[in-house]
Amino acid sequence: AQTVTQSQPEMSVQEAETVTLSCTYDTSESDYYLFWYKQPPSRQMILVIRQEAYKQQNATENRFSVNFQKAAKSFSLKISDSQLGDAAMYFCAYRSAYYGGSQGNLIFGKGTKLSVKP
């Protein structure tokens, strides 16, 4: 079974600085997707960024970028120029590319709570 591990329960960053959130995963599959979701105090889950495992190029979305190391099974999220609105819980998630009994559901890590200091 696949697992997702976020080893940092809490992180803090100064406004305008850069922070990196860690995520590792375990799988025997070769084709899959990885995601970072943000959950602010409103508790609405918001997709931040996604990565296809078959793509070597790291995904980027404005101030958010990932460092995807497939061999190491690592998928970290870098937030540049941090803003107060970035404060939230961040969840790393894995999804198999193969449809089966799970029908491609997401497997979440336990989350990292990010605080942004003004």
Add this chain to the structure above:
Amino acid sequence: GAVVSQHPSWVICKSGTSVKIECRSLDFQATTMFWYRQFPKQSLMLMATSNEGSKATYEQGVEKDKFLINHASLTLSTLTVTSAHPEDSSFYICSARGLALSTDTQYFGPGTRLTVL
């Protein structure tokens, strides 16, 4: 695009009553919908997966007779908590994955906070 709504956003009910939560995809057809449960300061726990017109697939440990899921159309799935008890109090979130969208991405509803007295 890709908006998912949930109704109600919060509900308080008495122990023993049943509560229905609706999940709607507003601007796309959702072939698959997922129901999650989230306890305070914890991650999302998948309860069940439903495909339109089919019976839901429940995760191990989730009582299918207690958490009834219906996915009657491509834009609507409902979760009914039957004979609710205080231990069912939680935050319930649905997500949807649909036709004509990137099939690898789930879009989430805003969640429903259930409190059972």
